[in-house]
Amino acid sequence: MKKFHMVDEDFICENCGSEVKKLNYTARDHCPYCLYSKHVDINPGDRANTCQGLLRPIDIEKFKDTYKIIYQCDKCHQFHKNILAKDDNLDVVIALSCKGQ
Secondary structure (H helix, E strand, O other), X not given: OOOOOOOOOOEEXXXXXXXXXXXXXXXXXXXXXXXXXEOOOXXXXXXXXXXXXXXXXXXXXXXXXXXXXXXXXXXXXXXXXXXXXXOOOHHHHHHHHHOOO
């Protein structure tokens, strides 16, 4: 059974209010301006999670030849990870990676 369903769509960020355009090379799963995401999936792209809470970026981790954003849901407190997108705000990524240092 395929666990990744490609959903690449425009949306308005519920954290910062920015208009976010789809990526056109993979599924857009977070805001490139503030890095927030939304807890909508159980498996990527399925939109089956009823939580719907905001996923707050709390850290960055190395993953293969890129990085992942580590999130904690403000509503249910679960942790989640998303790979950085090419157009993510690097100032926000750097600030997030320096937290706690």
